[in-house]
Amino acid sequence: MRLALFDQDRLGLVNGDHLVDVTELLAGPGPYGPAGPLQRHIERGGALPADLSDLSGLPRVPLADAKLEAPLPRPGKIVGAPVNYLDHKAEMAYPTSIAELGVFLKANSSVIGPGQDVLLPYRDLRTDQEGELAVVIGRTARHVPAADALSYVFGYSCLLDITVRSTEDRSTRKSFDTFTPLGPWITTADEVPDPDALELRCAVAGEERQRTSTADLIFGVAELVAYTSSVMTLHPGDVIATGTPAGVGPIRHGDRITVDIERIGRLEVGVDGTRATPYAERPGRRARTAD
Structure with missing residues (x-):
């Protein structure tokens, strides 16, 4: 699985040529602070939902249109x-x-x-x-x-x-x-x-x-x-x-x-x-x- 930060605090799962917005699914509700939602997800244990096979109900963004950020913009060290x-x-x-x-x-x-x-x-x-x-x-x-x-x-x-x-x-x-x-x-x-x-x-x-x-x-x-x-x-x-x-x-x-x-x-x-x-x-x- 590839997880990207995009468009100011959105967490995306790379799925082919699209990003599936899994922000709330993996990181819970915001705000996430300067460390971002992926840091929150990792701190929560980094576990994945039992079933990620159906992502059809989640927002999708073409990867080419997304503004990617550093996935961990403020790591602890x-x-x-x-x-x-x-x-x-x-x-x-x-x-x-x-x-x-x-x-x-x-x-x-x-x-x-x-x-x-x-x-x-x-x-x-x-x-x-x-x-x-x-x-x-x-x-x-x-x-x-x-x-x-x-x-x-x-x-x-x-x-x-x-x-x-x-x-x-x-x-x-x-x-x-x-x-x-x-x-x-x-x-x-x-x-x-x-x-x-x-x-x-x-x-x-x-x-x-x-x-x-x-x-x-x-x-x-x-x-x-x-x-x-x-x-x-x-x-x-x-x-x-x-x-x-x-x-x-x-x-x-x-x-x-x-x-x-x-x-x-x-x-x-x-x-x-x-x-x-x-x-x-x-x-x-x-x-x-x-x-």
């Missing part, structure tokens, strides 16, 4: 997995991988949805695309063994971990507003029998930059959920970005970025650099000196 592919480790000449680095956090305010624009913050620093598989947690997880970890997953999505190549900490460089495109929907875990066997492709301006299989992850999905839950409690609706393969590169004003993941979907966003400023003019750029 976004956990990133740095250097989780060996080819990316070699590409960036990192001496360490996730095994030594652990995980990091991104601001949940950095999330945008399909069709929106990544806003470049600086005109004179490189900003890169990083295509990734996103894991959405379905129930509270703490010290979960890897053998049971996939049972804590609600579903999967496509994600871009946009990154400025500056000197700041990862959480700063990756947390600018618009730096976590997510979508176009959440594909529930029952549709993905093996999340460690998915083809991932990422293209910028029509040129393919990244192609991999999630089989090449250093920490596979189950191990990543288990490890992360040993550090912090994971709550329903939390998102784990599983890491990016080799092929990261600069994005520029006017580019279109796409991430395609087998069984999951295709996410496309634009790039806008019209409001970018020089790095030297950022707030706090000058160190204070004693009088």
Whole structure:
């Protein structure tokens, strides 16, 4: 099942070339707040009605006419997995991988949805695309063994971990507003029998930059959920970005970025650099000196 957020707080079940409006059926009555109705559905257990075979009585919207939003516009937290592919480790000449680095956090305010624009913050620093598989947690997880970890997953999505190549900490460089495109929907875990066997492709301006299989992850999905839950409690609706393969590169004003993941979907966003400023003019750029 694929669940999408559309047209301002409506929850849709993707059914062929239409969205079936299942907002009240799955999330109950609104309002849903900034986290949206899918978050409500996941927090309520993510269970489906006993019979979804007859959807004829529910409103339908052509998928082509719907304005898709990020399926989880305000997740509780976004956990990133740095250097989780060996080819990316070699590409960036990192001496360490996730095994030594652990995980990091991104601001949940950095999330945008399909069709929106990544806003470049600086005109004179490189900003890169990083295509990734996103894991959405379905129930509270703490010290979960890897053998049971996939049972804590609600579903999967496509994600871009946009990154400025500056000197700041990862959480700063990756947390600018618009730096976590997510979508176009959440594909529930029952549709993905093996999340460690998915083809991932990422293209910028029509040129393919990244192609991999999630089989090449250093920490596979189950191990990543288990490890992360040993550090912090994971709550329903939390998102784990599983890491990016080799092929990261600069994005520029006017580019279109796409991430395609087998069984999951295709996410496309634009790039806008019209409001970018020089790095030297950022707030706090000058160190204070004693009088």
